[in-house]
Amino acid sequence: MNREPLESSTISGNLPQLTEPFSLAWLLHPVSTTDFIRSYWETAPLVVHRETPEYFSRLPGLDDVDELITATTSGPIRSVDDGLMVRTDARGTRTDRRFRLDAGGMPDVQEAYRAYHDGFSIVLNRIHHRSGVVARLCGALEVSLHHPVGANLYLTPRDSQGFLPHADTHDVFILQLHGTKEWHVADPLDSLPLASAKSGPLKSFSGFRAFTLRPGDVLYLPRGFPHEAVTGSSSSLHLTVGLHVFRWIDLVSEALALFADEHTGLRSALAPGFLDAPLDAARLATLADELARAAISQPLLMERAKARLGARVRATGKAAGGGHFRSIDAISGLTLDSVVARAHGVLCRAGSTAEEARVEFAGNYVSGPAFLAPALTFVAGHERFAVGELPGPLSAEDKIDLVGRLVSEGLLHCTDNDDGGES
Structure with missing residues (x-):
């Protein structure tokens, strides 16, 4: 087995945390987004080793897993595999369990504790449905990439392996949040497999390259690259951010x-x-x-x-971030000098016809007469602006009313509250 690190695809350094967290640039730093798209996107793995273990400190940590196990969502968004417990033993036999639910529909966290102690990895699928901060990360990446993004959380005990070697049909970013994990990555057998392609354990897995992720590190794996991961003397918590690209x-x-x-x-x-x-x-x-x-x-x-x-x-559903009710409370105090910003991680698009102008965002839209087209196009093209900057044939009262409507619908927030949950 070739266990050499991915020298040509590894970036290391003692890095400051950027002031705009959760953007694609923040996730890749110090690799530029231009270099990433030119040299790695869909073609090659990239590993960024950081001597900054607190880089992902705003994301869920080991002490948050208990709450996330028991945090539930209602309605059809909930799936039977939202929570799994997975273990692969030394013989290569994989065992899966779903979380047991009590009479009230709550996951049995004590059972998860026992399984984890017995070597099972805890898997929380679609965590962007339950964690506002993870939803914000996924939304910010959608703004940059224009592809649907979701995330799963994996907690693996020491000296354990959750999954057998396999290849995914979607690209992933792997963010190491706690502990360490050794990853083995081989060359793809099938280039850029379609989402409908069958995925499962590989019959053979050799010639891989091995490297270790530590807190603050990130790994990008294009779809189709076979991989597995194992822990050593410490447990590991990582977030897998899946890019379900449009082809x-x-x-x-x-x-x-x-x-x-x-x-x-x-x-x-x-x-x-x-x-x-x-x-x-x-x-x-x-x-x-x-x-x-x-x-x-x-x-x-x-x-x-x-x-x-x-x-x-x-239209992809995600958990809401915190703090927006403060912005709604602040609508009554809006003036032309008030600075507002687009809600974090919200992708929007403006359009118009001869009769109507509208801006669409997060499964919602705001529409009005056609003369609003310049203002709504401006909103869609600017992440931050003063109310008085809105263009078009609008009076001061019209501008304040329009911004108030966009705040109340969740597209904009008042920056006076940036020290609250939206910051």
Whole structure:
């Protein structure tokens, strides 16, 4: 086995924490986002070793896991695998358990304690549904990347292994929060697998490179890279941030659906008995050619397809951050000099027609007459501004009323409260 560190992909240093936490730049520092996208995105692992163990101190730590186990969400967002206990023994046999729920539907945390003591890793899936600070991290990365982002939390006892070697079908950032963990990463067997590809334990796993993550370190793994992780003399807590990227096939699929709305040929049925007959290759080629020509000659078609992907990002549900009720209380004191900012980690988009202007964000929207278009476009393009800076044919009262509406709907917050939960 090759157990050498990833020399060409490892950055080390004693690093100051940046003033804008949770952005992609903060996560990668000192690697620039430009270098990351050019040299590592979808192609190669990246390890950043930091001599700053408190770098991720705003994220959940070891002492928060108990509460997160028992923190529940209601409704269809909750899944049976929100919490798992996983152990792989020395023979390579994996054992899984789901959290046992009591009569009131609460996870049995005492059972989790016993399982952890017996060598089981505690897995909290979709933690962005339960932790406001993790939701803020995921939202900030969505603002930077424009792809859906979610997160799982993994607590592994010492001298243990949770999962067998496997390859994920989505890219991940692994943030080491507590303790240490040794990671083994091999070259991909399948480049950029689709999300629908089957994933499971690998039949063979060799030729990997090994390295250790410590608190404050981060690892980027593109999808398809086989990996496993084991603990040594200390337990380990890490956050896996999953990037569920949109691919070109997703954009083409959205465009095809839109094209079918206007093209009856795509909506017509396949011939009766088509399974026993050859397909009409000429007709298929004609349809493909028409779609290709529409994609080139009708830019609006592809823009609408792109907008539909954007709507899917903005609609992803996450836990709310704290402190926004303070901003709502402050609406009555807004003036033209008041400075407001976009809510942290919220991706928004402005658009207009001859009759209406609107700004869409987080599964919500605010709309109004078309003359609001310049103001709403300005809001979507600026993370921080004074109320009086809003452009367009608006009176002072109009500007204050519009900003108040956007604060009450959750898009903007009043910066006078930045020392509270939103900071």
